[in-house]
Amino acid sequence: xxxxxIGCALAVGCGTDQDGxxxxxxxxxxxxxxxSDLRQMVPLDATAxxxxxxxxxxxxxxxxEQVLLASAERNLPEVRMDVESRIRDYRNSLIxxxxxxxxxxxxxxxxxxxxxxxxHYESNRKDFALREDILRARWFKVHEEDPRQLRKVxxxxxxxxxxxxxxxxxxxxxxxxxxxxxxxxxxxxxxxAAQVPVVTGEVLGRLxxxxxxxLADSAATYFVEVLEHRSGGDEPPLVLVAxxxxxxxxxxxxxxxxxxxxxxxxxxxxxxxDIHADR
Numbered sequence: 115x116x117x118x119x120i121g122c123a124l125a126v127g128c129g130t131d132q133d134g135x136x137x138x139x140x141x142x143x144x145x146x147x148x149x150s151d152l153r154q155m156v157p158l159d160a161t162a163x164x165x166x167x168x169x170x171x172x173x174x175x176x177x178x179e180q181v182l183l184a185s186a187e188r189n190l191p192e193v194r195m196d197v198e199s200r201i202r203d204y205r206n207s208l209i210x211x212x213x214x215x216x217x218x219x220x221x222x223x224x225x226x227x228x229x230x231x232x233x234h235y236e237s238n239r240k241d242f243a244l245r246e247d248i249l250r251a252r253w254f255k256v257h258e259e260d261p262r263q264l265r266k267v268x269x270x271x272x273x274x275x276x277x278x279x280x281x282x283x284x285x286x287x288x289x290x291x292x293x294x295x296x297x298x299x300x301x302x303x304x305x306x307a308a309q310v311p312v313v314t315g316e317v318l319g320r321l322x323x324x325x326x327x328x329l330a331d332s333a334a335t336y337f338v339e340v341l342e343h344r345s346g347g348d349e350p351p352l353v354l355v356a357x358x359x360x361x362x363x364x365x366x367x368x369x370x371x372x373x374x375x376x377x378x379x380x381x382x383x384x385x386x387x388d389i390h391a392d393r
Contacts, residue, residue, distance in 0.1 A: 140173050142180035147173065214372050222371055226360045234359050235352050242355045244348050248300045249321060250341040253310060254286065254293045255334040264335060268328050271337050296341075300354050310336050 140147040155172045156165045187194045235242070258264045270282035286293065294309070303321065307313040312329040313321070320327060327338045344350065352359075383389045 139169075140177055142177055143184045145180055147176050214375070217375055218368055218371060222364070222368055224364060226363050230363060231356055231359050232352065234363055235355070239349050242350055242358075244344060244346050244350050246346045247303045247344065248350070248354070249303065249306060249343040250296050250298075250300050251306060251321070251338055252293060252295045252341060253336060253338040254291055255310075255336045256289075256291060257334050267337070268335075271328065271339075272326050274326070298353055300342075300351065310338065312336050 136148045136150045138146045138148055139152050152169055152172060156168050160168065256264065256267060258267065267282065267285065270278040270285070301309075303313075306321075310329070312331045317327070317329060321338070321340055321343065325340045327336075327340070329336045329338065342351075380389075
């Protein structure tokens with residue numbers, strides 16, 4: 115029976131009348147499959163033969179599913195009640211979540227000032243203790259075969275006098291050697307070792323206590339100036355955890371906003387007599 119209707123519905127001008135009626139194409143246990151449901155499953159560019167085949171397959175699968183569902187509901191009534199309860203709870207949760215998100219988007223203050231970041235940091239220093247050592251280090255590498263010139267570069271670098279550093283900068287510029295300056299960015303010792311391959315386990319210990327190191331391998335000589343270092347367990351610089359703190363502060367504001375909204379709605383409903391608890 116439904117095959118005839120499907121064929122008619124898929125034909126041009128048949129299946130829906132001029133007023134846009136939506137005829138049924140299959141029924142099972144009180145449930146109805148309509149033409150509009152079926153039409154969504156059939157591509158607009160399909161041939162008439164392909165459309166009919168797809169439609170018949172879809173209707174047949176729908177009927178089979180209805181038979182299976184009906185049998186399951188007859189034989190497992192407690193499962194049906196449990197599923198319906200879960201669906202209801204899930205629906206309620208989705209609606210409440212969507213509403214709370216809309217409230218948050220409209221009312222949440224997303225500005226976290228530097229003073230607020232500093233205040234949270236000062237109040238929760240122990241929560242941000244470093245898990246491993248970090249450092250800021252400026253470095254460059256030199257490919258120089260002349261040992262005398264290399265010793266001169268090392269003397270300029272380790273001497274630290276303004277005139278020595280000036281000579282070093284001029285020499286590096288003439289050689290086209292770039293000084294890798296991290297700026298405010300910190301690295302773990304492991305991350306720094308990935309940049310400077312001569313940094314081994316033994317050298318890592320020297321980085322903790324020395325501000326200027328000259329390290330060499332068979333390919334190049336590395337000049338490392340440790341600008342700042344902090345050990346695991348120490349408090350990190352604020353700049354390193356600022357984004358984490360901002361996320362924490364905004365989440366706390368969000369939770370408070372939602373809690374206050376819930377309380378306000380509850381009190382208003384009580385005052386209006388919309389809700390009451392039977393004694």
